Amino acid sequence: MKRAIAIAPWFFIIIWSSGFVVARYAFADADALFFLAIRLLLATAILFALTLALKQPIRLSRQDLLSSLAIGIALHGLYLAGVWYAIELGAPSGLSSVITSMQPIVVSLLAVRLLGEPLTRRQLSGLICGLSGVVLVVLPKLSKSGGFTPETLAFLFLALAGSTIATLLQKKIGHSIPLMIGTTYQFAIAGFGLLAISLIRGKTRFEVTQTSIWAMAWAVLVTSIAAVLLLLWLLNRGSAAKVSSLLYLVPPMAVFQAFVLFHEKVTAQELVGIVLTAAGVALVIRG
Numbered sequence: 586m587k588r589a590i591a592i593a594p595w596f597f598i599i600i601w602s603s604g605f606v607v608a609r610y611a612f613a614d615a616d617a618l619f620f621l622a623i624r625l626l627l628a629t630a631i632l633f634a635l636t637l638a639l640k641q642p643i644r645l646s647r648q649d650l651l652s653s654l655a656i657g658i659a660l661h662g663l664y665l666a667g668v669w670y671a672i673e674l675g676a677p678s679g680l681s682s683v684i685t686s687m688q689p690i691v692v693s694l695l696a697v698r699l700l701g702e703p704l705t706r707r708q709l710s711g712l713i714c715g716l717s718g719v720v721l722v723v724l725p726k727l728s729k730s731g732g733f734t735p736e737t738l739a740f741l742f743l744a745l746a747g748s749t750i751a752t753l754l755q756k757k758i759g760h761s762i763p764l765m766i767g768t769t770y771q772f773a774i775a776g777f778g779l780l781a782i783s784l785i786r787g788k789t790r791f792e793v794t795q796t797s798i799w800a801m802a803w804a805v806l807v808t809s810i811a812a813v814l815l816l817l818w819l820l821n822r823g824s825a826a827k828v829s830s831l832l833y834l835v836p837p838m839a840v841f842q843a844f845v846l847f848h849e850k851v852t853a854q855e856l857v858g859i860v861l862t863a864a865g866v867a868l869v870i871r872g
Contacts, residue, residue: 598832602834604665605672607804610797613794613797614793631810632813641763657770658778662779663748665775676737678847679844685748688752695749696753764817
């Protein structure tokens with residue numbers, strides 16, 4: 586059991602990193618936001634059934650319900666939709682994770698003002714290190730074919746804003762929300778929102794192919810359901826802090842997976858940027 590508890594946070598980080606890669610598989614046969622809407626609504630139904638089966642709390646106070654909906658819009662609406670749409674528009678799936686991985690750094694900066702948390706010298710060093718890494722990663726790919734463009738960067742920074750807002754909301758008003766039913770509501774509000782946007786835009790293509798089915802299965806069962814259940818298991822054993830301490834590994838893992846699966850190459854400068862960003866996030870997290 587002790588070994589399983591020690592390995593589980595690493596497994597969680599690998600699962601989380603794969604979210605950037607599975608997005609790439611989805612877009613050959615579906616529109617990004619429509620695929621994401623279906624994913625979130627399927628995850629809603631499955632997670633609600635699991636919540637009932639595991640006899641977890643299903644009732645929320647009005648405040649907790651509103652908090653869950655707000656967090657869902659920020660995390661699964663702005664963050665996921667921003668990342669997936671940017672990758673659909675051509676952003677490299679692995680390197681996109683470098684930009685969104687800046688979330689712990691941005692949260693630490695905002696927490697100084699909003700939550701009254703102090704910023705240490707180590708965290709300030711992490712900020713400088715992380716920003717330097719992002720610049721090194723983005724500059725070589727800017728405005729190149731198959732790289733970053735002003736449009737894709739805008740959506741990635743929107744995703745960064747979404748995950749940052751969701752984290753601050755969770756810290757401020759979401760600490761009392763039961764994880765499983767709260768996440769169910771988060772999936773639902775984002776899923777219905779993205780479905781409405783897809784219908785309004787007329788972007789509802791979803792071709793049933795082997796690739797789209799496997800991508801959907803992975804996105805729903807692994808990166809949504811398994812990730813939530815694993816996090817709940819870690820919370821119950823007091824090991825969630827270990828997950829947070831490993832978040833700096835998300836960009837290297839996502840880049841490695843994209844290299845293996847899609848042959849997304851990384852230059853020496855980009856590799857240095859990835860290392861700097863990971864080091865910056867690590868400094869902030871371990872403050």
